Amino acid sequence: MxxxxxxxxxxxxxxxxxxxxxxxxxxxxxxxxxxxxxxxxWPRPGDELTGQVPIGSFAEIAAEIEGERAPFRVPEGGLSIVRWDPSNSTAERSYGEDHAHDGSVGLMALYTQACPHLGCAVPWCQSSQWFECPCHGSRYNRYGEWTGGPAPRGLDRYASTVEDGVFVVDFGDLITGPARTANALEQSAEGPSCVDA
Ligand code: FES
Missing domain, CATH: 1.20.5 (Single alpha-helices involved in coiled-coils or other helix-helix interfaces)
Structure with missing residues (x-):
């Protein structure tokens, strides 16, 4: 035994x-x-949208963004729509060709569903007025320009137009985000970060 x-x-x-x-x-x-x-x-939000998609009234979207001090979200497209100022010559030079504007207000459809680093969704931070990625801390100003963290560039964005007062996003034309060194508008953080908090 x-x-x-x-x-x-x-x-x-x-x-x-x-x-x-x-x-x-x-x-x-x-x-x-x-x-x-x-x-x-796996299909992600936005993957099912193709071609030119009318999002809504250009004026109403622009007013809502201004009133809320936050992007206009289109979850089914993975979009955060932000305002930009076409009377700013730097902005006009950088964004005027591909993004909708009516001469006094511009709108830009940022693809915030996938961070250019490793693909996490990038939420808006109301206190800093930046987009801040919770995965590894990449940050982007309100125009989706890179301001810090491991991401190789700014947020990608779709081309857009305004047609008969309607904001139209072209899901067939995804524009690679601006290079780290190409930050045109240099908007500083306006309050505490959401990622560090
Ligand atoms: S996935 Fe956004 S910083 Fe890594």
């Missing part, structure tokens, strides 16, 4: 232990890779 117990309680051989450890680590790695791949393949 004592011999039987000794046989049953033999410690796992080092080679066997290493083999099972390697299988476990490989499985975990492949599982993580599969999940990450699924995340990329």
């Amino acid at each position: 004592a011999d039987d117990n000794k046989r049953r309680l033999q410690p796992v051989e080092r080679r066997t232990f290493l083999r099972y450890g390697l299988i476990g680590a490989t499985s975990a790695g492949l599982g993580g890779f599969a999940l990450a791949s699924l995340g990329f393949l």
